[in-house]
Amino acid sequence: MAALKEESIEKRPKVARLEAEGLRTSESISFWGTVWRRLFRRKSAVVGLWILAFLVLIALTADWIAPYDPVQVLIGVEPVKMRQKPCIHLLGCPEDQPQHIMGIDGNVRDQFSRILYGARLSLLVGLSTVTFAIIIGTFLGAIAGYLGGVVDNVIMRFMDVLLAFPSLLLAIAIVTILGPGLINALLAIAIVSIPTYARVTRATVLSVREMDFVEASRAMGGGWGYILFGRILPNSLTPLIVTGTLGIATAILDAAALSFLGLGAQPPTPEWGTMLGAERNQVFTAPHLVFFPGFAIMLTVLAFNLLGDGLRDALDPRLAQRGEE
Numbered sequence: 001m002a003a004l005k006e007e008s009i010e011k012r013p014k015v016a017r018l019e020a021e022g023l024r025t026s027e028s029i030s031f032w033g034t035v036w037r038r039l040f041r042r043k044s045a046v047v048g049l050w051i052l053a054f055l056v057l058i059a060l061t062a063d064w065i066a067p068y069d070p071v072q073v074l075i076g077v078e079p080v081k082m083r084q085k086p087c088i089h090l091l092g093c094p095e096d097q098p099q100h101i102m103g104i105d106g107n108v109r110d111q112f113s114r115i116l117y118g119a120r121l122s123l124l125v126g127l128s129t130v131t132f133a134i135i136i137g138t139f140l141g142a143i144a145g146y147l148g149g150v151v152d153n154v155i156m157r158f159m160d161v162l163l164a165f166p167s168l169l170l171a172i173a174i175v176t177i178l179g180p181g182l183i184n185a186l187l188a189i190a191i192v193s194i195p196t197y198a199r200v201t202r203a204t205v206l207s208v209r210e211m212d213f214v215e216a217s218r219a220m221g222g223g224w225g226y227i228l229f230g231r232i233l234p235n236s237l238t239p240l241i242v243t244g245t246l247g248i249a250t251a252i253l254d255a256a257a258l259s260f261l262g263l264g265a266q267p268p269t270p271e272w273g274t275m276l277g278a279e280r281n282q283v284f285t286a287p288h289l290v291f292f293p294g295f296a297i298m299l300t301v302l303a304f305n306l307l308g309d310g311l312r313d314a315l316d317p318r319l320a321q322r323g324e325e
Contacts (some may be wrong), residue, residue, distance in 0.1 A: 038314035045310020051303035059120035066113035070270040114270040125255045126248035132190040137197025145205030159195040167192040175263045185264035204236035242312045249304035
């Protein structure tokens, strides 16, 4: 009996810990479930989600949807004109003409196929750039906010220097130094985005590190690495999620701007900014070549902005209560 009693006493901390972990897990699930319910109550966020789902579907199925290779020159492949307007058989285009839903660009390539593949590239640009910037910015901001002192001053003054330059101009300068190309453009956009995430993370860490559960972790002998990355950062993700979602839209715009200037994706890569730059002189003679890639950029940026605004309202209890009222 004494042995059983001692065994039960030894198991109590473990049981209590498991129960506490289960409670935290259920609370986390309940929190994110509430966030999703709030998000779907906002019509603008739902519209953004539907647009984004449509774009992701296009990006994933471009190989099957696109009627032509996006870099294929159609000279000698089929009888086409250099400036053929959109030809859709269901809308009255003669059956003897090859169908090109969005026309043919100045290099005799199918515009519709290039727009579809451009969705894949643009989404990849936005997600990869923001992911890199969030990882570096979150690490720097968390270290600066938790350690404070000289470390905080050195890191944040460097971030202030980066913020002193207009982001697009700084990105252009970085790409000019590294050389034109999509990878260099992504790296430049990520570098100029790091200060934003570093400042957001630092501000959140400064407020969270003074909470009771952090003090309890310190009292129990937790190291600074465990407290920072295991306790503080998981409770600092809310503003990063919102900022990152909105940052994807900014990254896609910046990448399109660099490609438009000839510093980003290089021809014949099917990138919307590159397509706009190549056909900018045809805005009056062949406006469809400028309209479709421009509309695709606008639609993608709009989707992420709507989703980001909805997430901000859903994750902020005060804004959520105001919206429900």
